Amino acid sequence: MPIQPTANIWRNGELIAWDRAQIHVMSHVVHYGSSVFEGIRCYTQRAGAAIFRLPEHMQRLIDSAKIYRMPVPYSLDQLASAVVDLVEANRVAPCYIRPIVLRGYGETGVNPRNAPIDVYIANYPWGKYFADHEQGADVCISSWNRLAPNTMPSLAKAGANYMNSQLIRMEADINGYAEGIALDVNGYLSEGSGENLFLVRGGTLYTTPLANSVLNGITRDAILTLARHFGIPIVEQALPRELLYICDEAFFTGTAAEVTPLRSVDRILIGKDAGRPGPITRQLAQEFFGIVNGTVPDRFNWLTHVNVPVTEAVSV
């Protein structure tokens, strides 16, 4: 998906022109992957534009930085205000918002402690990640495992983790699948290259726990909250790969994927209705899209409203 530039990027407390947001090739991050970042959606609604779960994303950014001993010189409130200021200055909605904390230009060598910390936030127009939400995605189990515990921490949304995601995603793509699902190092289901995984069997909603090398997805948390709200039983436990083949329903969640039903895994159709999305997936997706699109009440306080003239929804 080509990036559509906007006017401004927020850098270390000020708005600068998009083209000025450049770093030196000898910056620590370029060589050693030393960044943590977020991906956030700003939706459009009849009443204006709204950012989904902004404080939760900023808390995860701060948590990711803490895991990697990166001192972030801004508070959660300052970072959240910076996002609002940027989106309002750029006047683009709907959009994707990308805050990133990186180790910049200063010293070479693996030890990052003397490299300066730079914080950037960009936003740009963005549409659907999986082309067809309604039909469901055809996915595969990846030959690549997710990060092993005690190697790269999965709870940190770090740039370097996405080398693993790239392997998963490229393999799926080359083999004609929309996405790959990685197993953890013990062979249990983990997650997609950029999505959390849910499945339904016998009316119970299952998802893989944080201990199976998954990112603690903010959409995952939203879906668990909605399931609790609807009284749907939830089980978070290690799940064997084959449960995906025999489940009634399965779907991905994520900022990019939103709620994307899965039609097939390894060419095995999911459920009993030729891979069509099942009732629990549809109920949860409908409520999720209702909240983000402003057609049902924001009963969990997930939206931060921003003052941006709403443009046409973008599609890819």
Ligand SMILES: Cc1ncc(COP(=O)(O)O)c(C=O)c1O
């Ligand atoms: C590896 C990975 N898992 C899960 C997710 C879903 O997380 P979220 O719902 O917070 O976007 C993402 C996306 O950020 C991701 O990159």
